[in-house]
Amino acid sequence: MADLSSDFVGIKSPNPFWLASAPPTDKEYNVRRAFEAGWGGVVWKTLGSEGPPVVNVNGPRYGAIWGADRRLLGLNNIELITDRPLQANLEEMARVKANYPDRAIVASIMVPCEEDAWREILERVAETGVDGIELNFGCPHGMSERGMGSAVGQVPEYIEMVTRWCKTYYDKPVIVKLTPNITDIRKPAKAAKDGGADAVSLINTINSITAVDLDDFCPEPTIDGKGSHGGYCGPAVKPIALSMVSEIARDPETHGLPISGIGGVTTWRDAAEFLALGAGNVQVCTAAMTYGFKVVQEMISGLSQYLDEKGMALDDLVGRAVPNVTDWQYLNLNYVTKARIDQDLCIKCGRCYAACEDTSHQAIAMKPGRVFEVKDDECVACNLCVNVCPVEDCITMERLTPGTLDERTGRVVESDYANWTTHPNNPAAKEAAE
Numbered sequence: 001m002a003d004l005s006s007d008f009v010g011i012k013s014p015n016p017f018w019l020a021s022a023p024p025t026d027k028e029y030n031v032r033r034a035f036e037a038g039w040g041g042v043v044w045k046t047l048g049s050e051g052p053p054v055v056n057v058n059g060p061r062y063g064a065i066w067g068a069d070r071r072l073l074g075l076n077n078i079e080l081i082t083d084r085p086l087q088a089n090l091e092e093m094a095r096v097k098a099n100y101p102d103r104a105i106v107a108s109i110m111v112p113c114e115e116d117a118w119r120e121i122l123e124r125v126a127e128t129g130v131d132g133i134e135l136n137f138g139c140p141h142g143m144s145e146r147g148m149g150s151a152v153g154q155v156p157e158y159i160e161m162v163t164r165w166c167k168t169y170y171d172k173p174v175i176v177k178l179t180p181n182i183t184d185i186r187k188p189a190k191a192a193k194d195g196g197a198d199a200v201s202l203i204n205t206i207n208s209i210t211a212v213d214l215d216d217f218c219p220e221p222t223i224d225g226k227g228s229h230g231g232y233c234g235p236a237v238k239p240i241a242l243s244m245v246s247e248i249a250r251d252p253e254t255h256g257l258p259i260s261g262i263g264g265v266t267t268w269r270d271a272a273e274f275l276a277l278g279a280g281n282v283q284v285c286t287a288a289m290t291y292g293f294k295v296v297q298e299m300i301s302g303l304s305q306y307l308d309e310k311g312m313a314l315d316d317l318v319g320r321a322v323p324n325v326t327d328w329q330y331l332n333l334n335y336v337t338k339a340r341i342d343q344d345l346c347i348k349c350g351r352c353y354a355a356c357e358d359t360s361h362q363a364i365a366m367k368p369g370r371v372f373e374v375k376d377d378e379c380v381a382c383n384l385c386v387n388v389c390p391v392e393d394c395i396t397m398e399r400l401t402p403g404t405l406d407e408r409t410g411r412v413v414e415s416d417y418a419n420w421t422t423h424p425n426n427p428a429a430k431e432a433a434e
């Protein structure tokens with residue numbers, strides 16, 4: 001078994017799998033069971049200021065999107081930060097940390113944008129002995145209307161200011177959790193770095209309405225005839241999270257800033273992808289809420305086996321794919337592929353034909369006996385047929401070797417790498433050459 005022990009900004013845990021701040025980490029009972037199941041760390045459900053705890057709705061707080069097999073693909077919630085008293089949370093955190101010294105416990109915090117409010121809660125969190133804090137600048141509902149959560153995460157100046165206060169009043173690692181409800185994720189990440197953050201974590205949930213009831217014309221989840229936007233998470237948000245993580249990892253201004261990757265991690269493979277794109281560890285919420293705490297065991301054994309097979313250490317994987325993330329204009333235009341259908345695997349459903357004939361490039365022929373064949377002189381290699389085919393690996397994309405004829409363009413495939421920046425059709429390339 002590969003060694004999965006993790007050191008994220010000085011916070012040690014036996015593996016890189018942490019539970020994200022959310023219902024799974026809301027109380028001592030949950031966190032103890034999570035640690036017994038194998039989780040390496042937790043970010044405790046977000047704490048608010050001393051005083052009357054927040055009040056949640058008493059009707060449904062979740063909406064969802066499912067696949068055809070009823071598998072949960074996306075979860076929407078209108079839950080607020082913890083609705084349990086601050087003191088109760090702090091006492092429980094201290095107790096669990098003392099009992100599980102090898103596991104990571106990070107306190108998530110969201111208080112008003114006032115220096116005194118931050119200083120007060122930081123002093124009390126420090127007394128618990130937990131390993132660090134995460135600043136919740138992410139929640140897109142409820143708290144944001146009160147000037148917290150994503151209302152702060154959308155203003156880089158506020159992020160920098162609050163991060164600086166935290167670095168002043170707290171001497172353990174400060175992780176800044178970013179909202180994806182922003183156009184350019186690099187701006188808040190840079191602000192966190194400028195404020196002295198030890199790391200950023202992302203993503204928090206995405207603003208969303210998952211469904212509308214067409215009888216009472218109300219967004220779901222419905223509370224007495226009304227609904228509000230909530231935060232979207234789960235497998236559906238993974239592509240957005242991966243892209244945002246990669247943007248921070250490859251931008252010269254934020255490159256090297258440690259990242260805790262969050263968003264749709266359900267299997268070891270999802271986690272490995274986040275790590276490859278630059279995350280130093282991952283956090284999980286929806287998968288634990290859907291399948292229970294033991295889901296971490298597949299993550300641990302899967303990642304460990306993968307690293308063994310590759311002969312890699314955990315640190316070798318972190319950031320491994322970052323140099324291969326580029327901008328469109330640098331993609332090799334001399335890389336030519338064609339779709340290939342494996343007739344032995346084909347079940348003759350015709351989906352590829354319908355997709356290509358109606359919406360792509362009329363490059364699949366339907367022959368007698370429902371035999372489907374690719375027409376190389378029409379195929380632009382878009383990959384749509386691969387994606388709509390219900391049989392895995394039935395359609396694959398095959399590279400044309402340099403020197404062979406591309407029947408569609410009538411040109412011989414060149415071996416040299418050539419991209420849009422030098423392409424003759426690019427007016428900017430011509431100007432640069434003149």
Ligand SMILES: Cc1cc2nc3c(=O)[nH]c(=O)nc-3n(C[C@H](O)[C@H](O)[C@H](O)COP(=O)(O)O)c2cc1C
Pocket residue numbers: 020021022023045046075077079080081082108136138139177203204205232233234235237262263264265283284285286287
């Ligand atoms: C019901 C629910 C409550 C959440 N509460 C918090 C919270 O209090 N603080 C926080 O930082 N994130 C909160 N989140 C966001 C998660 O920590 C996480 O960022 C998000 O769900 C994406 O991860 P996932 O796709 O693994 O669920 C919550 C998510 C859910 C579903």
Ligand code: SF4
Pocket residue numbers: 338339355356360361362363364374378379380381382383384385386
């Ligand atoms: S790759 Fe695109 S163009 Fe080629 S056969 Fe498939 S759908 Fe048609």
Ligand code: SF4
Pocket residue numbers: 341345346347348349350351352353372388389390391394395
């Ligand atoms: S979509 Fe796949 S299985 Fe269906 S006809 Fe095309 S190649 Fe065959």
